[in-house]
Amino acid sequence: MNYKLRSSVSIVDSGGNVLEFFKTNTRKSIKIHVKSPMIKNIVTHLDGNLSFNEIVQCYNLQGEEQQLAILLSYLKEKSIISNDALVKDREDYFKYRRIIHFLEDYAHSDELLLEMWKNIRKSTVMIIGLGAVGNWVALNLAQSGVSNFILMDKDIVDITNLHRQIAFTAADIGKSKSTVIARYINHFDPSIHVLEIKQDLTENNLCAVVGEKNVDLIINCADKPNVDITSRWVGKYCMKRRIPHIVGGGYNLHLSLIGQTVIPFESACVNCFEEQLKEKNSLDGLTVKRLDTKNRKIGSFGPMCSIIASMIGMEAIKVLSSHIPPDNVNRRGEFDINTMNLKYQEFNRLSTCEWCGYEKN
Amino acid sequence: MDWGKIYKIKDSVDIYLVDETYIVAYFMNTRQKKKFRVSNGSVHIIEIIDGINNIENIYNTYCLKNGTISRKGFSTFFNCLLKSGLIIEKSQKHILSSSELKRFNRQINYFSEFLSSELAAEKAQKKLLNSVVAIWGCGAVGGNLAVQLAMAGVGTFILIDPDVVEESDCSRHVYFKQESVGDKKVESLADYIKSINPAIKTYISYQWLHPNADLSEILKKATFLIDAADEPYLGYTANLISQNCVPIKLPHYIAGGFDAHLASTGELIIPYITPCAGCYSTYFERVLSDWKPEHHPIKNREKEMGGLAAMSLFSSSFACIEIIKYICGLKDMKVAYKPRAEFLFNGMKLFNLTPSKDPNCKICGGADHEL
Numbered sequence A: 001m002n003y004k005l006r007s008s009v010s011i012v013d014s015g016g017n018v019l020e021f022f023k024t025n026t027r028k029s030i031k032i033h034v035k036s037p038m039i040k041n042i043v044t045h046l047d048g049n050l051s052f053n054e055i056v057q058c059y060n061l062q063g064e065e066q067q068l069a070i071l072l073s074y075l076k077e078k079s080i081i082s083n084d085a086l087v088k089d090r091e092d093y094f095k096y097r098r099i100i101h102f103l104e105d106y107a108h109s110d111e112l113l114l115e116m117w118k119n120i121r122k123s124t125v126m127i128i129g130l131g132a133v134g135n136w137v138a139l140n141l142a143q144s145g146v147s148n149f150i151l152m153d154k155d156i157v158d159i160t161n162l163h164r165q166i167a168f169t170a171a172d173i174g175k176s177k178s179t180v181i182a183r184y185i186n187h188f189d190p191s192i193h194v195l196e197i198k199q200d201l202t203e204n205n206l207c208a209v210v211g212e213k214n215v216d217l218i219i220n221c222a223d224k225p226n227v228d229i230t231s232r233w234v235g236k237y238c239m240k241r242r243i244p245h246i247v248g249g250g251y252n253l254h255l256s257l258i259g260q261t262v263i264p265f266e267s268a269c270v271n272c273f274e275e276q277l278k279e280k281n282s283l284d285g286l287t288v289k290r291l292d293t294k295n296r297k298i299g300s301f302g303p304m305c306s307i308i309a310s311m312i313g314m315e316a317i318k319v320l321s322s323h324i325p326p327d328n329v330n331r332r333g334e335f336d337i338n339t340m341n342l343k344y345q346e347f348n349r350l351s352t353c354e355w356c357g358y359e360k361n
Numbered sequence B: 001m002d003w004g005k006i007y008k009i010k011d012s013v014d015i016y017l018v019d020e021t022y023i024v025a026y027f028m029n030t031r032q033k034k035k036f037r038v039s040n041g042s043v044h045i046i047e048i049i050d051g052i053n054n055i056e057n058i059y060n061t062y063c064l065k066n067g068t069i070s071r072k073g074f075s076t077f078f079n080c081l082l083k084s085g086l087i088i089e090k091s092q093k094h095i096l097s098s099s100e101l102k103r104f105n106r107q108i109n110y111f112s113e114f115l116s117s118e119l120a121a122e123k124a125q126k127k128l129l130n131s132v133v134a135i136w137g138c139g140a141v142g143g144n145l146a147v148q149l150a151m152a153g154v155g156t157f158i159l160i161d162p163d164v165v166e167e168s169d170c171s172r173h174v175y176f177k178q179e180s181v182g183d184k185k186v187e188s189l190a191d192y193i194k195s196i197n198p199a200i201k202t203y204i205s206y207q208w209l210h211p212n213a214d215l216s217e218i219l220k221k222a223t224f225l226i227d228a229a230d231e232p233y234l235g236y237t238a239n240l241i242s243q244n245c246v247p248i249k250l251p252h253y254i255a256g257g258f259d260a261h262l263a264s265t266g267e268l269i270i271p272y273i274t275p276c277a278g279c280y281s282t283y284f285e286r287v288l289s290d291w292k293p294e295h296h297p298i299k300n301r302e303k304e305m306g307g308l309a310a311m312s313l314f315s316s317s318f319a320c321i322e323i324i325k326y327i328c329g330l331k332d333m334k335v336a337y338k339p340r341a342e343f344l345f346n347g348m349k350l351f352n353l354t355p356s357k358d359p360n361c362k363i364c365g366g367a368d369h370e371l
């Protein structure tokens, strides 16, 4: 085996015998104390052409093999030295090399990188609701190597969708949304398998629709009748089958809401969130009636939706890899178009939750 | 008060009736709550404002059901609603064609929440339709931005990129098609955005961005320019772009989403108002003065750099929002512009940078400029 400094890792000599390794993909730094200037010389020349014994010879390290072995294995474990030997042989390496080398930031061995990549490749993602958010998520995940999709939406493409829903063209008006998306993601890779479900989500139809099929992640972007209700339906189903799910969010005019990632029985579930939201939103026990606004047309704006999709896409990759912990568990975010800032609100898993509480079960 | 005008409740306002004695208006845009003590009658007036009937009709409907009230009292109440920002004037004439209105209806509605009337929102949409946006570099982020701005209604594009579509672009470019491998990127992209909206006009160029490149034709046509070219590296192209755009006061955006900055936001540059690419260079020289990477042993490093489509989408979406806010005048971007930030995959948070205008900037510093 040869040792290679990863292309995406930069080395900076911080002085005082400290070397900084900067992983440019994820912008993480690892600093190590080095005893000898020789070490900097060795690591900045790890071009993948030398084996262990050749490094020993080249730098006259006879008698210090053990220290060298410790150093190299440390750098490998920290994914500073390449762990891509096993994935490079794969047929799909060339096409997806950017994804693979990104995942490598989290791989402490060749085996782990291969495993994460295979997990993503073979996974099945279900997206419910093909609109301004769901479409981008489908496209992003297909571009990142996911090869099985279940796409659920009953609608056909309408001219009013085109200002914000990616993948729909003027020629697609009148066609089924799921069919258009399926065709689009097959442009990226014709071997992507798509199961189309041309139905609206209802309270109880997920069971019948999914059946025995294996699903690794469900992303809810359905907003009929509204996001809160569909999230409850999807959440309940996923808890039963222990399927990780992401509450797609949606948005409230100037605010994009980034929904939570739920890992069943590990993080706060949809019901846990709802219980805590009820507390936060209650208006001091007064009788409150919302006045109905006539002919309300809620506006919508494409990039405020796609920014949600981008974050869901990143969370999805973490979940599907099975080795990168998702960040949006136990919290949900709000992106504000006025300030262009992102804020999170924290939630807890409730021990008394009807769906996932351990005191109840 | 003009009794022929039509008003509607702002879509961004939720109105609650509390204990039958006062209403709470919740303004989603500003997160403000306003309380008003109300009579039964005024609740009824609010309930019949429908965005279809003019004030005269609303007054008549009200009187028919609740008995006649004075026109003066009615008009005072209406003015109060208007002043508090609960209602907005509906436009009764249009400046857009019916097909434009149909396609962009919901976006115009969105814009109207930032503006004083629906007509102003239509005008904002018109500004997008009249814009000529030049995009330098049609890769992951440049390609996304072209598509997103095309969907939002930008009428004319100048797409500039010398490269051809490669197979590995599949994981990066949203407009990728297997059968386009080997074709010029700008041609594939132009075809794609025209398929979204056949009314879009495109001009294409295969020019490289280098110090002696002649940009005069492009600068003459463009009303806005986006730099998404990261070869040889973004700092280099950004400086070239600002050097060309600042003196002629052409607003531009330096896009994010390149190696080592996979989900950075990029920044809007309004010449002589926001920090330009030169000011950013000064800033980085200062904050990164100790940061000198060693020579890297791998040749052709770019073949092994990481990246995710979702991260490019973050950068392009962020840029798209800032650009549209600027072009459409949704906010006063001279004060509301957002400096560059890095979005971190790890932790999903924005890390804000704090550049400032450099009074000695080689590009935008020196003598006072008339703004």
Ligand SMILES: [Zn+2]
Binding pocket: A268, A269, A270, A271, A272, A273, A349, A350, A353, A354, A355, A356, A357
């Ligand atoms: Zn729970």
Ligand SMILES: [Zn+2]
Binding pocket: B275, B276, B277, B278, B279, B280, B358, B361, B362, B363, B364, B365
């Ligand atoms: Zn400057």
